[in-house]
Amino acid sequence: MEKILTKNIETENSHRISVYMESGGYEAWKKVLKEMSPEEVTDIVKESGLRGRGGAGFPAGLKWSFVPKVDKPKYLVCNADESEPGTFKDRLLLEKDPHMMLEGIVIASYAIKANTAFVYIRGEFANQTVLLLEAIQEMKEKGLLGKNILSSGYDLEILVTRGAGAYICGEETALLTSLEGKRGYPKIKPPFPAVEGYLRSPTIVNNVETLCCVPHIINNGTDWFKSIGTEKSSGPKLYCVSGHVRNPGVFELPMGVPLKELIFDHAGGILHNRKLKAVIPGGSSTPVLTESEIDINMDFDSVAAAGSMLGSAGIIVMDENTDMVDACYNLSKFYAHETCGQCTPCREGVPWMKTILGRITNGKGRNRDINLLLDICKSIEKRTICPFGDAAVAPVKSYIEKFREEFDYYIEHKKSMIQKNVKSLDAVN
Template sequence: MAEFEKILFKYIDSPDQDRIDTYIKNGGYAALEKAITTMKPEEVTDEVIKSGLRGRGGAGFPTGRKWSFLPKGIDKPVYLCVNADESEPGTFKDRELIEREPHQVLEGTLITAYAIKCKIAFIYIRGEFAYGAKQLNRAIDEARARGFVGKNLFGKGVDIEVIVHRGGGAYICGEETALLTSLEGGMGYPRIKPPFPAVAGLYGCPTIINNVETLANIPHIINRGASWFTTIGTPKSTGSKIFCMSGHVNKPGNYELPMGVPLRELLFEHAGGVRDGRNLKAVIPGGSSVPVLTADKIDVRMDFESLAEAGTMLGSAGVMVLDETTCIVRTAQNLAHFYQHESCGQCTPCRQGTYWMLAILHRIEHGQGTMEDLNTLTDICDNIEGNTICPLGDAAVPPVRSTIRQFREEYEYHITHKKCLPGTSPARFE
């Protein structure tokens, strides 16, 4: 394969790339000008549909098609919400884009707002990212001074305002309908769909919610065209992807590579392999909510289709690497704690299910489990899945179900011997 030229991260290491002068010098805001001065909003949407771009937040829904679901010919305002509530364990790509390339995110937001005829766009950023919020606000101020944000952009009568809204520390608000409820000032409770946000979203108005990385791709698609974009990646998963490498790897961090890069290459060539020369035990390839892959299954390509065929998901591409010293029960317990803490409590299967999963995993880990517990855990998984308003319940299931399926002997060892498998131990802090 020819040397891949990074798209989103091409200038990420340039000094002052977060300032508008440098961003413009490196080609920034040309796409916004091109879109507003030479393209109709519908043409922008068509180009994005043709590019095959799919949402980078986890679900992988085709972006342009999502935009095209907006009802035609109604007189309510249309809103755009940029989902910058990055909270899926193992995922830290949007943070880097926001902190170091805020103008790229903003330009994508502005072009999208133009395409969907939105006059007020919100960037909902998780509350902990205080620096990211500052970077975005500064980018908006700089862009406003150049006439890229505000009224009558490029003299074409286009008005777009962008508001940075900070969350309050709740994973659930990354779920699109919870994000809307939160943005309306309420507790972050997801809503039943339908109606879908494209029809009745923020303040009951048509609303599009897109992930940060998704929107960062838009200026490049407009600049270079949909047909260029489709030459990167795989036929069904086009473009590049930022893979977040964490856990027991030598070189953790974000790696932008074409969709479909083999997991083995990603792990061993890019991220430097497993830490301290240890053996690989497992990989969670798409954020904490996806099924775990055992070490013998890493000859899989990192795209939506290949990972689905392998029984897992690309999700947010947060790749967490577990070496041979990792206790799998403790891993499952750690993630169960996360979901139990982050369940909003609206739906009983999720609220009660995550509570009991954590309690049972805790007792297995602490030598008080029984074989029956494994059936109970599986039963809880079956009863959560598909029975909740939003996908948080479904997301809590794979870490438990897949680890029991693939590491059943380790669970059984825990139950029988009342301790961790020999050779596994809690991680050291040095």
């Protein structure tokens, strides 16, 4: 496939506005300002079938159209708080092509009639923040941002806010409370951010990759966009492949590429020629797939049909040497550390699961622990303010369901079932 979102990343100084503009950058923005009304922009994005790339896959244009016609300021927020384990696609875009994202931001802001846009960037992205601030400065110098942009009468400011290290602030309502300068707690819905978000004004939160698609849709039209990917998941997608593969990295391919092709062709297959054991398809919060379940296409609906989620397309590959109990404990440690503590089930239940899993890996598991873990999952699932509870439950539930014998073995024998395949390791060394 011809590269769209990553077309410039190999070019030297691809983060500079000159390089971006040489390759046709900001033509979409100029076109929008000259020829299009905000409603037209929203309609085109709606028509293109662009779905949010942050994880939930909500249609972006539809989200924009929820902004009510009220006499309040409107805000666009770019969610650059990429912190889902196994996901590193937005970082690449921020680093190599910040202007593509910025062009998406200005077009989206125009579409929802916002005069202020925010980039909420992950605190750990220190270098990327510097590049981003420079890029915004470059835009201003070219007159593409600020007051009365290109004499169109439209004003827009882009402000950059850095996160302070909390995973939960990637959740859109928590991101907004954090943006407001408060403790990063998710908010109860309704009201939804599109109606009452930042400072109780209509706010649209979009992922970096989602916004990066927007200029291309404007430039090439909806038919072109729909020709890429599947009928219900259109457009290009960045897949992050990590774990036990020979060639990990970010791969730009159409929506709906077969998972096997991704792992075995693009990512070079399993390291040391070992057997594949399990794959997390969409970041750590999505249910794991076993070796027999990976014959699927990577689009929102196909992955959902297989009982998991495309999520952020953070694909984590695990080989036959992986101790699934330990892997499960590892993830549960992450979620127990990152729960914000606002609502009861998540604050109490998630750390409880971690403690039990820790006990099992310490050889102190009890027979009833497995059923207890599954029951705690039930106490958390769908009972929390935000999707974090479901995310924390997904690994535990799916690991136990799909690798139950490993958990039972651990409890009975007080050690892991996995005998590390030392031989193949030796062969490499």
